[in-house]
Amino acid sequence: MTTAEKTLKSAMKGRTLIIWLDGDIDHHSARELRSRIDTKVFIQRPDELILDLSRVCFMDSSGLGLILGRYAKAAELGIRFKVANPTPEISRILDLAGTQRLIKIENASLRTV
């Protein structure tokens, strides 16, 4: 079992698809995470996609690329996009890249399934 298979948990709440990422998001894990997220979005066709980052232990610029890439893809498909619950470390990376100008970042507790 690969890391991404082990860790990608998701739920549909109404027309919103929530995906809980966890573990380390780096260049090594990003490629598979990307295809797994895109597959879920393709199958569910939600109106809104939320990536919950509360359980991500480590993230670097490859994770930033993954988030910005999912934002771009969602915009293309007319899907609203949000990032939820980034840890303080991840918030610093999102801030450095000015992500909050493009993407809505929400800090609410979204319960898991």
Place this chain on the structure above:
Amino acid sequence: MAKPEPVNQMKCTFPSCSVNEALARSVAASFAAQLNPTCEEVSDIKCAVSEAVTNAIVHGYRDSIGEIVMVLKLESDRTFTAEIRDRGVGIPNVEEAMRPLFTTDPENERSGMGFTIIENFMDSLRVVSSPGKGTRVIMKKKLSMLPLRK
């Protein structure tokens, strides 16, 4: 003030496989642990090392596998240094490469933030590179004042 003395040093060599990104940053974090860094300092070091190692893998060696050398140092003034070297393609214009959002690889969802993250998370960053020869990335961070663990 007395000149800082070397306290400890290590060198490791590994192939440019992406699985070694996590390995390299954990090695750097474990090595720095002997200075009792704060959690924030550890996560800064892990992220900065991960950026440089990932760059060597994805840009330096692109589709080939080459050797990456990581040298870690601790000095008596609580300075942590990490140097990451590759013998890959090199960078034609280092100044341009270090600019925020500059990337030569946007197709693979790179955002050109790696060097900017290192600069922000560490105290200093030096990049020495020549096309065809490879790249050396040297980063330093002075850890907050706590007594050295004996």
